[in-house]
Amino acid sequence: MTDTHNEIKDTGLRGVKVASTRISHVAGAEGKLIYRGYLVEELAANTTFEEVCYLMLYEKLPGKTELEDFTGELKKRRHIDAQMTEALKTRPKGALPMDVLQGAVAFLANHHPHPNRLARGNELDIGMSLIAKMPTIMAAFDRIRNGKAPVAPNPDLSHAANFLHMLTGEAPDPEIARVFDICLVLHAEHSFNASTFTARQIASTQAHMFASISGAVGSLSGALHGGANERVMEMLLEIGSVDAVDAYIRKTFEGGGKIMGMGHSVYKTKDPRAKIMQPMVEKMGERTGDMKWYDIARTLEEKALAAFAENGKTGIHANVDFYSGALYYQMGIPVDLFTPVFAISRIAGWIAHVIEEQFAEAAPKAMLYRPSADYVGEYCGPAECAFVPMDKR
């Protein structure tokens, strides 16, 4: 063996630049998020999720007619066929929704005429269908597991409003639909986060769009990534009242646990998306006449910051998941659909990244991700282990 131990630290690739991208930029120290040159605050205030999808896929904000055509195309693709509905009916009631979603994306590949045709147009076409169908799949699964018939997509409604309609069977209040729309805009893209890197890594093997996206769904499901929004709501439910915040922080710190929805591998200041969502939660509380969730979250954030500081930890602030959970909860979205809701938004960024990975310069781009590892396993001295036959072990 010639390799030597290189003192490699397990840094989870933090700070390592693995590719160039034109899609988004996260300026961690300044707390800035930019989608294709535009500040996320401006996009949240002035655009819809459909416009952001167009921006992701076509690298510019759409004009009026472009947006109408794009939105019309998405609406045409919202429908899922009977085979998919039947497949969803065979899922056990207790199946985890992110697992169902991951399987459904692979299922769509089985029913696509040419999933493996690695041409930019084909990948874009598949991407459009995934943006359109993932909300329908998740809403249908939720209704089926609750013994209800799926609700057909409504072409008169926006992407955000239609999801809430398919979930509840009722057209949502336009104000609530807009709040949800802004949440979709805020979650649409975030550079080389774990699930996006997963998607790109799979795409780099020249696997197809469905393979990259189903892998990304699996990656997003983890508690340290997209799964955090569900854990935040579970935490708020467990805390239950503002008076119980101190005891919860103490217990978490003593047990070596984490305050979910706080801390970020890139932002060392408050996540700009949390800054936008915080007043939205407050407004939602005023609207519903129940300020409890806002009050618990705000108090928890304030007191956790103080507790982190006391322990000499700076740079741990509220992230995107800290306030989104309270919003979704008050909209009536089941807690275990919070991460799928993240996925039906992040799909926009994932598609843009898969296409950039495969077609950025040449088509297809031929650079497979293949990092190295520092082997620290059995070595047995200057030579490899002597093989021991079965009867001598």
Ligand SMILES: CC(C)(COP(=O)(O)OP(=O)(O)OC[C@H]1O[C@@H](n2cnc3c(N)ncnc32)[C@H](O)[C@@H]1OP(=O)(O)O)[C@@H](O)C(=O)NCCC(=O)NCCS
């Ligand atoms: C997101 C996360 C994985 C970032 O991890 P990271 O970059 O490795 O974390 P940091 O290097 O900033 O952590 C430094 C220290 O702060 C601690 N810390 C980080 N986030 C914390 C949290 N939410 N609660 C308590 N402690 C936390 C770490 O345990 C570590 O402590 P140590 O030095 O004593 O071991 C981490 O902050 C976390 O687990 N947060 C909770 C889950 C979450 O909200 N995820 C969604 C992210 S969008």
